[in-house]
Amino acid sequence: MSATIRDVAKRAGVGVGTVSRVLNDHSAVRASTRQRVLDAIKELNYVPSQTARRLSSGKTMMIGLVAPFFTTPSVVERLRGIESVIGESDYDLTIFNVESEDGLRDCFQALYGREKADGLITISVGPTEAEYLRFQNANMPVIMIDGDLPYLNRVSVDDTFGGLQATQHLLKLGHTRIGFVSDLDKERLGNHSTADRFLGYQQALTRAGLEVDNGLILAGEHGRHAGYEMGFRLLFQVEGRPTAIVCTSDTYATGVLQAAYELDIDVPYELSVIGYDDIEMAKALNLTTLHQPLFESGVLGANWLLDQLAGETTEMEKRVLATKLVLRGTTTRPVS
């Protein structure tokens, strides 16, 4: 079918080894020889076979991306950042979607062999320490985005600070009864960011001299509907109803907004709502939220992995990106 390295060698009147050396510019090849080889390559329209290269070099030139892609829109935004970097590199991107704990284990299991990828990026989920050691043995670098497993190189945002910022914003406006809508008790798949955000929420309240009221703290499944249900539960009560709600995702916030709408509670005057992530929808809904550098986190993680694949080794490290409060129309001072 298409030309092989042997054809090129014959054409240029050299050995296959020399052609390979020209391709990878490993050791020295005389300029004139190199030119002859390059000419032959051009004439034959030769493209080296990735597959063969893989087998002999032991590299797959693939990067595996492990993530629960479809639980939240934010994962996609991170993916975008990753793709923008990997797409420009010599590597290709293979995606592994995980939807459950079992799926995650199976996924890592399948990746140990270095057969599917040279390195891994994970989003929100991560290997156990034992699993990570196996990757380390196989010399496969792993970068985790949005997570905080201490034995991994990881990119995260300062979620504690994010929770603090969100809550303090509401406190400054004068709110004292502030609800918290989250997926807290889930903590599944190794993602601690919700717990950190909750920590920030607590800190803010404590610093303001307020007590944490467990009745205002809810946790549920993922998704808009869960947000709606939690919002409804918080807002249905007439006495002691919160005047503001911190949501750990914009998706939840949209659910809360709907609950408020159905209960005929005016946002922002009767209820302030703040989200987290700053996804596209947040702009459309004019939602005050905490912007996460999602795209940037992908870029950072991907570049980091490429550096490691290029041989650069660094100390185990956590690289932290900052969140930013984005003021829009769903928060204001409470009517008193």
Next chain:
Amino acid sequence: MSATIRDVAKRAGVGVGTVSRVLNDHSAVRASTRQRVLDAIKELNYVPSQTARRLSSGKTMMIGLVAPFFTTPSVVERLRGIESVIGESDYDLTIFNVESEDGLRDCFQALYGREKADGLITISVGPTEAEYLRFQNANMPVIMIDGDLPYLNRVSVDDTFGGLQATQHLLKLGHTRIGFVSDLDKERLGNHSTADRFLGYQQALTRAGLEVDNGLILAGEHGRHAGYEMGFRLLFQVEGRPTAIVCTSDTYATGVLQAAYELDIDVPYELSVIGYDDIEMAKALNLTTLHQPLFESGVLGANWLLDQLAGETTEMEKRVLATKLVLRGTTTRPVS
């Protein structure tokens, strides 16, 4: 490192050919021999090397997914459907994001060699006929989702009917000045769905005995902001302002809604807006829209490709899924 086929052969006291035959159960192997090989495999914890298998068999066990992933949320929903099928198969999914015409050509160029994938799924974009012939020569099946290139196997929705449904809904409510916000004149990357929706829009008007007013038909870039600008242009004029707007995506619709909001035009009473896609955001915004079977389209396309990779050949074909009108809060009869 890990055991190879030779180790297994030695252990079982057979030749490598026999082991391979057991692995792929090609030709007959005596039951007792087979058992010995299977035992050896288990004892050595042997897993065949994908990479080596690729080289000798010429199959990559990869499916390439070519799409403009980040232009619209709907692509991600389709991806979800695809992943749900491919994830269960023996194939892995490699994604190729394309952001421009050039990028698309380069991408196909890189895929001809069968080095990166055994088959291709494309979303919204597709190869030219010449490009497709090269894939055909390489015996690589291609399935296009959301497009209508006649030389391809393709999954699409009946966009003409969709445009018709949307427009007729507004006509039935009593609207006569109906705007159309789209990316019409772009038609780039081989995607004809917008043109079809426009066709439906025209048909609906014509059947109702109305003239098509070019002043009400706008086209622009992708994205919310473009929708905002087009909405603004349509709504800014006081005389002859449309009482309803058909948008070719929900994303546009959100932009139009914002324009209406800023111009203090009440939706739905002063302006009806209908979107297209039924993305998550549409529910949050209570947007009337045309639901597309996005997830299902991915499932259908992926299964189809797997069938073809398994050797099944069918006539060149277009498989059409139906759209569905979803009534929500942004359309009502005009105030007259």
Next chain:
DNA sequence: AAACCAATTGAAATCGATTTCTACAGATTT
């Protein structure tokens, strides 16, 4: 001019499977 060294480069081994080709056993036919 002999000896030596460095830069090049070809030949061959290797990666780990699949697949073809051939050989051998035992069963069946004549």
Next chain:
DNA sequence: AAATCTGTAGAAATCGATTTCAATTGGTTT
């Protein structure tokens, strides 16, 4: 009992690169 099949299975070629090893070349050193 000789001849012919058929079912099994081993040996070796193959896929298309990389990489090691050894050989050659030419230039330098003494």
